[in-house]
Amino acid sequence: MKLLLEKATADESAQILVRSKLRAVSRRMGFGEVVRERMELVCNEMMTNQLKYTSGGGRVQLWESADLYPALDIFAIDQGPGVFDLPAAMEDGYSTSGSLGKGLGAIRRLAHECEFYTLPRGMEPESPWHGFALWARFYPDEGAVSSTYEFGSYLRAYQDGVYNGDRIYLRLRNGTIHWLHMDGLGHGSEAAQVVEDKADLLETDDASLEEIIAALSRRLQGGRGAVAMAVGLDAASGSGTICGVGDMAAFLINNGRKCAISFSPGILGHSHRSLKSTIVPFPRQALLITASDGLRRNWSLQTFPGLWRLHPQIIALLLGTVVGRITDDQSVFAIRVKPKKGE
Numbered sequence: 001m002k003l004l005l006e007k008a009t010a011d012e013s014a015q016i017l018v019r020s021k022l023r024a025v026s027r028r029m030g031f032g033e034v035v036r037e038r039m040e041l042v043c044n045e046m047m048t049n050q051l052k053y054t055s056g057g058g059r060v061q062l063w064e065s066a067d068l069y070p071a072l073d074i075f076a077i078d079q080g081p082g083v084f085d086l087p088a089a090m091e092d093g094y095s096t097s098g099s100l101g102k103g104l105g106a107i108r109r110l111a112h113e114c115e116f117y118t119l120p121r122g123m124e125p126e127s128p129w130h131g132f133a134l135w136a137r138f139y140p141d142e143g144a145v146s147s148t149y150e151f152g153s154y155l156r157a158y159q160d161g162v163y164n165g166d167r168i169y170l171r172l173r174n175g176t177i178h179w180l181h182m183d184g185l186g187h188g189s190e191a192a193q194v195v196e197d198k199a200d201l202l203e204t205d206d207a208s209l210e211e212i213i214a215a216l217s218r219r220l221q222g223g224r225g226a227v228a229m230a231v232g233l234d235a236a237s238g239s240g241t242i243c244g245v246g247d248m249a250a251f252l253i254n255n256g257r258k259c260a261i262s263f264s265p266g267i268l269g270h271s272h273r274s275l276k277s278t279i280v281p282f283p284r285q286a287l288l289i290t291a292s293d294g295l296r297r298n299w300s301l302q303t304f305p306g307l308w309r310l311h312p313q314i315i316a317l318l319l320g321t322v323v324g325r326i327t328d329d330q331s332v333f334a335i336r337v338k339p340k341k342g343e
Contacts, residue, residue, distance in 0.1 A: 002066070004025055004062040004063065008059045009047050014047065015047045018043060019044070025064065035140075038111070039072070045104075046060060046076035047060055050080070053081065057079055061321075065153075067153070072137070075314075077132070077317075081131075082131050083116075090105055117133045117318060126300065148175050148235045150336055151170075151177075152334045152335075153332065154316040155168065157187070163189045163192035164192055164329050164331075165184035165190075167198070168331060171203070177232070178230070179231050180216075183293065187328060190224055195226060209231070212243075213229075213268070214275060224269075226246075227247055227292075229248050229290060235284075240281075240282040240288065249292075251289045252280050261278055284336075294328045295331075315334045
């Protein structure tokens with residue numbers, strides 16, 4: 001995931017800038033004219049809602065995803081009053097401002113994928129945020145998207161710089177997914193160089209996670225070093241394995257409980273304890289989140305009630321935006337088995 005633009009919705013002029021960027025990016029990514037028109041309608045609805053209900057207190061982000069399936073995401077978040085009856089607000093004809101009331105329903109129909117999340121003011125005693133968040137995704141080739149999993153990511157460099165010392169590499173093969181989540185020490189170009197060109201570590205089919213992390217540690221010797229984890233999930237068996245070193249975080253959310261998974265202390269490329277994998281259950285309804293120390297740890301399931309059943313992409317975006325540490329590079333990855341129809 002790459003952040004292309006973040007713009008505060010202070011006035012109507014912001015819509016012009018965001019639409020201009022959206023047109024340029026969508027053409028570069030090869031979207032057809034019809035889908036580009038749908039994108040603009042969705043973006044306009046999001047920003048119009050923020051101007052109407054939050055007095056310009058919102059912001060819109062454009063994200064480009066290149067992992068596995070290219071996509072363009074529009075994410076809008078505000079700190080307004082929120083929506084007290086979200087199911088009703090998603091029905092055509094519902095409005096609290098005298099408009100036609102087709103905004104949220106139109107977004108749901110026009111986007112390839114979308115989610116809405118709200119935490120109304122006065123109902124967030126354990127959260128640092130209240131308001132409304134909307135995520136909409138568009139694929140250049142929706143027919144090519146086929147996966148056993150739903151996943152989402154958030155990668156943002158310190159001060160939105162060019163270089164990000166956090167990196168996530170994915171490999172999806174035969175119903176299993178593996179990823180390497182890395183955090184190069186510090187930030188800036190030197191930290192980014194540490195985590196570059198490491199995707200090949202996931203290409204050996206018979207390598208264990210301990211062997212992957214050990215190979216990474218050998219490759220980083222004599223340099224700045226990094227902390228990292230390697231994760232493998234198998235939807236068919238309903239289980240996963242995690243192996244990591246250093247100040248990284250992993251959380252398994254299942255049956256209304258959040259379980260934190262700890263890693264061996266140390267720094268890859270320098271010194272660390274012996275490597276040991278952790279086996280975790282991963283039933284269909286479970287959600288697994290991995291993150292660097294750019295994500296604060298002082299959140300619970302009650303911080304964002306009802307969020308955890310939604311698509312992992314809006315989960316990653318909301319966590320990164322609300323509880324991310326702006327003093328460091330940030331990275332979050334969230335995944336679950338894709339629900340079957342009717343689930």
